[in-house]
Amino acid sequence: MQPKSNIVHLPVYQPGKPIEDVKRELGLNEVVKLASNENPSGCSESAKAAIIESLSLTHIYPDGASVELTAALAEKLNVQASQIIFGAGSSDIILMTARAFLAPGDETIMADETFSQYKHNAEVENARIVEVPLKDGRHDLPAMLAKVTPRTKVLWICNPNNPTGTIVSHEELTAFMKAVPTDVLVVLDEAYGEFVNDESYSNGVSMLNDHRNLLVLRTFSKIYGLASLRIGYGIGHPDVIRYINQVREPFNTSRAAQAAAKASLADDDFLQSCREANAAGVRYLQEQFDRMGLSYFPSYGNFVMVDVKRPSPEIFDALLRRGIIVRARWTYYPTYIRVSVGTQAENESFIAKLEQVMQEVTV
Template sequence: MLPKPQIVNLPVYQPGKPIEAVKRELGLTEVIKLASNENPYGCSPRVRAAIEAELANISIYPDGSAVELTEELASHLGVHSNQIIFGCGSDEIIALITRAFFLPGDETIMADQTFSVYKSNADIEGAISIEVPLQAGTHDLEAMLQAVNDRTKVVWICNPNNPTGTIVPEADLIAFLDRIPGQVLVVLDEAYAEYVTDPSYADGIRLLDKYPNLVVLRTFSKIYGLASLRIGYGVGQPAVIKLINQVREPFNTSRIGQAAARASIADHQFVAECRKKNAKGIEYLNGEFDRLKLSYFPAHGNFIMVDVETPSQEMFQELLKLGVIVRGGFSKYPNSIRVTVGSESQNQRFIAALEQVLQQRKVRV
């Protein structure tokens, strides 16, 4: 066998343990998962009926170009239909961009630390990832600009950034876009955009007319609560979207996913309620972290990175024993965990568990 040399030593993605497995192994009856930034309120109640109506067509291939969904989303976003591409989650759009743009040896710039899927896909294509350290948990756009050279194909900006939750203000983003060479594609990953309430946040879609080298990624997995249906999208100028479409598989989103997404776009109230409850959850968690004297990054998505002053893998295990699954293991932040903002009761349970672990550790010292 002769695989591509660059993939031989790549790790296989290790998913988090499912709730059922944790319950069984630890003998727990109640486990909450605050590890994957899912929506604790589920999805719009309109989705069930949309899926049920689509069940009659399950044996028929989906519309590969998702024409109806594209038109509805285009009108929702105020763009043209030829500016949108759908994927099996925005994960797939990331993969398609790397497939369309990278030759082995090309360079791509991203923050350190940011969403790991940019680098893993760049690795598969043999591209070299230039990882630029965050400053106070936020993208260092100036240093990222300095890293651009003739080999740079794509720059990734995750806004809000996963895992730190920070945002780059609109003025900084515009100054960056004004200076980056036009042949470099800028991917602005706005997976959590609908959660953001800070007025300094840029709506990337509004910048597309001015910057033809910009692509914005969004998803139905987060505030819309359709993570299991795998549907996300990219928005850009028609020429860029066409290139990405040329490397897309014919039927990369399902009928059920498309139907659910259409029902979700129409339910503005559900999105507004989730945004409001999430903002309240952030406020509560920040207050509790202050009380516990723990530092945290300003959160703008539906998750918070908090420094628990304990190796994150140990904290992860201790919280797991109490039935709370969080995310740790971020190499740049070894003592921090990332916790999804849950429902009010989930947040309270998480804080009670965290406080218990911190107290136990204090007694042991």
Template sequence: MVAEKMVRKAIMNIKPYVPGKPIEEVKRELGLDKVIKLASNENPLGTSPTAVEKMQERLERAHIYPDGNAYSLRAKLSSKLEVAQDQLIFGNGSDELLAYLGQTFIKSDDEVIMAETTFSEYEFTTNLMGGNLIKVPLKDYKHDLEEMVAAITEQTKMIFVCNPNNPTGTIVTSKEVEEFLEQVPDDVVVVFDEAYYEYVTNDDYPETIDYLSDYDNLIILRTFSKAYGLSGLRIGYGISNPELIDYLKRVRQPFNVNEIAQVGAYSSLDDKKHLEKTLEYNNQGKEYLYQQFEELGLDYIPTESNFIIVDVEESNDQIFDKLLKEGVIIRSLSSFGYQTKIRVTVGLPEENKAFIEALKKVL
């Protein structure tokens, strides 16, 4: 084809990201009136009411460009995290920040290390820039940091660690991370993707911000999409030393984070009750689903996030299709190499119950 001759070779290896099915699409396709979505790890409580009110007020200024430097949000977040304002960068979701990382650091034939089963956008970023992926298998469904260190060569430019990991919900501990960082060369960029940071209850989870003063090659990614319920507005942020942040800013698009997203994120940080309620519902939902899986005799992976992997002991694609017909959207993990495992987002109590009832019916 003529088109194939036009494009960069690097993109030939890229597979378009396939998101969880939208609710309206399932309703249209199957003629259903009621559908629940437990596929994309969204906050089932929705957005903070306080944030919604503030965003509605700001709509009157939709004709004005947003603050490109996100001054107000930057000031509030730097105070909350106890980092300097020039240690922060904001993106149109963490996905945009991942693209910035590739554009800033990865050149053709650089090696990038990631887990074999983890968030697919690391692979996208690497392939987009023509880098070479080095995938390290998980160990007990966790990142094998020892093997990731062993995989480092002179061509290694970046290492991605998703903690908690998507899709397994597992974490690497403070001790493991400290030993890992001590062994990584200082010219290799280490990216900790902590999209599900707020959900973690394990006391051994590392506070990676504390490592920034000792490791200049460390970048931390977090988001307002999950616990703060702003998935539809796309806003995430990165934390690092001022020098690395400055380099990332050089590839940042002007006005990349819209005004409504900035206001929503700012106001969400003020609504502590909504976040507390979110985490409470999530912890209760996890325990309910654990109990139900045990009663059904299904193996699952204990999680530190707002989703759970469960082995349905049948074709996960078939279970996915059957659950769709029952009005429940989950995530089949066949694309991750699992043939009988599904991932389900922890929902509201009534959603969790509906999922279990549907699962019992289709198994």
């Protein structure tokens, strides 16, 4: 058997380590996972009720086009239903976008470091990857623009950026969109957009009328707390959405996920309480890092990337042995770890254990 030559070197995606694996491997009873930017408050109660209600029709295929959910979201966002596509998480939209828009040899531009799946899916399509280093942990939009050539098909912007948590402002983004050639598809990934509370932040949906080459991605995995159900969406010009729909698997989102997402959209109180809890968590972590003399990227998401001034794999392992799972190992940031905001008790436990391991692992 011979797989495609361009996938042979690809790593298998390494998710944040599952809690059960860590408990078993290290013989621990208590393990806290602060590695995948999940919502420590869970999901909306009305989403849970909707999931239970959906179970009686488990034997029937879901609505492949997510008609009811699309209508509810279109009304909420004030866009047309033809501007929306759902996927099994926004990861699925990223995969489909690469599949629909990138052919072998096409160029695609992204930041370095950013969410790994832009590069991964572009490599599967055998596109030429152009990575542009972050500047102070932020997307360097002028440098990314300078890399556009007639072969550029897709350009990815993660806002807030994973792993650094930084944002680009509305002003920066509008200037960029005006300058970028209209035949380059700009994918604006707002997986953490609902957490941002900053006047300068751009809402990509508000820019869609002016830019038919803009595709905004969002997810129910983060603030809505539905990560295990796998549901996210893209919003763009109807032509862009149609192209992506042409490569979509027929039943790519489940009935339970659609029902939970629709119920979540109607629960603004849950969203607001998560936003406030997250802001308090980010504030707490950043205050503790200040106290400990550690620098970090000011975060607008539900995670913070902090410089522990020691090789991050060593800190990662030492934390793991104490039952705390974080993320580490970024080429450009060898001494940084990324920690997700947990409950206040989890955040405090993380800080206490980080202080211990900082003593243990010398500079």
